Amino acid sequence: MKVLFFKKQHQVESLIYDYLENLKMSKEHFYKALNVCFEQGICGEFDFQIDRTHKFESKADDVREDIKTLMYEKALLPESRGDIMGLLEAMDQVPRLFELVLFMIKTQKLMVPEFLILDLKELLDVTMESCALMVKQVETLFQRREGIRALVSTIDLNESHADHIERRIITKIFDSDIDPFQKLQLKEMIVNVGDISDQVDRISKRVNIISMKRRV
Amino acid sequence: MVSLLSGVFLGWSLGANDASNVFGSAVSARMLRFWTAALLASGFVILGSLLEGQAGIETLQNITPMGLKEAAVSSLAAAATVTLMTFARLPVSTSQAVVGAILGIAVLNRELNTPNLSKIVACWIGTPIGGLLIAVILYRLSALVYNDLSMNLFQSDSLLRLSLIAAGSYGAYALGANNVANVTAVFVAADKLTVFAAVLVGGLSIALGIMTFSRRVMETVGRRLVRLDPFSALVVVMAEAITVHIYTFVGVPVSTSQAVVGAVVGIGIIKGIKTVAPRTLVNILLGWFLTPVVAMVMAVGIYFAIHLQYIRPVP
Numbered sequence: 457m458k459v460l461f462f463k464k465q466h467q468v469e470s471l472i473y474d475y476l477e478n479l480k481m482s483k484e485h486f487y488k489a490l491n492v493c494f495e496q497g498i499c500g501e502f503d504f505q506i507d508r509t510h511k512f513e514s515k516a517d518d519v520r521e522d523i524k525t526l527m528y529e530k531a532l533l534p535e536s537r538g539d540i541m542g543l544l545e546a547m548d549q550v551p552r553l554f555e556l557v558l559f560m561i562k563t564q565k566l567m568v569p570e571f572l573i574l575d576l577k578e579l580l581d582v583t584m585e586s587c588a589l590m591v592k593q594v595e596t597l598f599q600r601r602e603g604i605r606a607l608v609s610t611i612d613l614n615e616s617h618a619d620h621i622e623r624r625i626i627t628k629i630f631d632s633d634i635d636p637f638q639k640l641q642l643k644e645m646i647v648n649v650g651d652i653s654d655q656v657d658r659i660s661k662r663v664n665i666i667s668m669k670r671r672v
Numbered sequence: 673m674v675s676l677l678s679g680v681f682l683g684w685s686l687g688a689n690d691a692s693n694v695f696g697s698a699v700s701a702r703m704l705r706f707w708t709a710a711l712l713a714s715g716f717v718i719l720g721s722l723l724e725g726q727a728g729i730e731t732l733q734n735i736t737p738m739g740l741k742e743a744a745v746s747s748l749a750a751a752a753t754v755t756l757m758t759f760a761r762l763p764v765s766t767s768q769a770v771v772g773a774i775l776g777i778a779v780l781n782r783e784l785n786t787p788n789l790s791k792i793v794a795c796w797i798g799t800p801i802g803g804l805l806i807a808v809i810l811y812r813l814s815a816l817v818y819n820d821l822s823m824n825l826f827q828s829d830s831l832l833r834l835s836l837i838a839a840g841s842y843g844a845y846a847l848g849a850n851n852v853a854n855v856t857a858v859f860v861a862a863d864k865l866t867v868f869a870a871v872l873v874g875g876l877s878i879a880l881g882i883m884t885f886s887r888r889v890m891e892t893v894g895r896r897l898v899r900l901d902p903f904s905a906l907v908v909v910m911a912e913a914i915t916v917h918i919y920t921f922v923g924v925p926v927s928t929s930q931a932v933v934g935a936v937v938g939i940g941i942i943k944g945i946k947t948v949a950p951r952t953l954v955n956i957l958l959g960w961f962l963t964p965v966v967a968m969v970m971a972v973g974i975y976f977a978i979h980l981q982y983i984r985p986v987p
Contacts, residue, residue, distance in 0.1 A: 465829065465830065530702040532703075532829050533703060533832060533902050534701045535901060535902055536825060536829045540825075597825055598825055600822070667825075669901070670825065670828050672811075672815040672819060672903045
């Protein structure tokens with residue numbers, strides 16, 4: 457019945473889940489790539505994980521374009537179209553930041569000093585947790601409505617925690633006696649990783665607004 | 673048959689303009705194709721005309737007695753008033769134009785059913801007020817149910833889209849039931865048509881207007897409602913349909929546009945925002961006075977014009 461009357465809407469729905477799957481895969485490979493980089497430095501496995509991250513980012517991009525096309529073909533109410541497109545545009549920044557961090561390490565041949573690895577892993581874990589919660593929150597928006605606000609709070613806490621770790625790492629970098637150029641490189645990378653949490657926090661708040669708008 | 677043409681023209685313009693009040697939001701938001709909306713609207717207008725159009729006809733045919741010539745004059749005067757005021761970008765209600773034109777004939781007849789006229793005028797004033805009150809009550813009640821359903825984005829979207837189509841269809845039914853009297857009541861008064869033929873011809877001519885000329889109006893005028901959120905737009909369409917349907921039971925043709933404005937004001941009161949510009953409200957008040965007066969003057973003018981005779985000068 458649903459498929460018969462709302463065929464395009466049903467297509468949009470399954471494409472959104474498809475998009476989220478690709479985002480999850482991109483996140484997993486980003487996580488693996490950074491861990492490989494921390495443990496083994498730039499190596500074949502790191503390159504492979506970059507390729508996988510890029511592949512899923514690119515697939516997510518294609519799915520987003522398909523959703524956009526379907527939206528223009530009059531699927532959903534105009535307000536929902538705008539909300540979904542805005543949400544997808546915002547979510548698309550996350551895999552873009554994954555790639556930015558990884559390509560920065562690769563192209564600038566960035567070496568992560570030993571004394572930063574534990575802190576960086578902590579920052580990465582908090583960031584990945586936020587990303588996972590964001591995906592869960594978006595799925596909640598499209599499956600049921602309860603629980604969105606609780607996720608906003610958790611993501612917000614994670615973002616503050618990530619900011620705190622970010623500042624701690626940057627302080628450590630500039631307290632150390634490594635090459636000043638490397639300091640700047642590392643700082644830029646840390647800021648970019650921190651941006652992921654900030655972006656996830658923005659998305660989470662957007663999801664909350666989309667959900668609240670649907671209460672009358 | 674030729675005398676009926678002015679009535680058909682009036683029905684056509686009514687269909688072309690008023691269909692936007694019921695399906696404008698769905699079409700301009702592209703949640704419904706124009707042709708689907710036009711077919712639904714036409715079908716339900718004809719159904720409404722046939723099933724419930726008689727009451728309004730009985731009210732209008734009893735304002736003043738008239739022959740075929742007077743019926744054609746009043747119908748032509750109403751059509752000319754609607755056209756003239758639309759071109760002048762002044763607010764116009766077909767119902768008020770028709771009653772104004774019949775009043776013009778009544779002036780010439782020197783015979784007027786005052787209680788009937790009072791009932792009609794009271795209903796004109798009651799239309800936006802009714803739209804407002806029904807919108808407020810409907811919004812409050814349906815919001816309780818809607819929030820309690822706790823739907824996800826897709827479910828609420830589907831529900832709103834289906835409801836807008838259902839409300840639009842009901843609105844078209846109410847439009848046909850209420851406004852068909854404007855189109856052909858005068859011909860029933862003139863004994864030119866039976867009540868059944870009147871509702872059939874009236875319903876068909878409104879449907880013709882919807883099918884042939886409502887697209888542009890639906891796509892542009894409808895956007896005014898889409899600026900509201902979808903739930904409020906649904907309440908507005910539903911409140912307008914219920915208001916117009918209530919006046920169908922009373923037997924008085926009223927303006928769907930004025931019911932819509934009332935409902936939009938109601939939404940504004942609930943949300944604490946200004947949804948209608950004060951100018952629009954002033955325009956409605958202006959329309960209440962101007963439309964019947966212009967139609968009355970037009971009817972008297974046309975009547976005198978067709979009775980002008982050339983008098984040969986005495987040598």
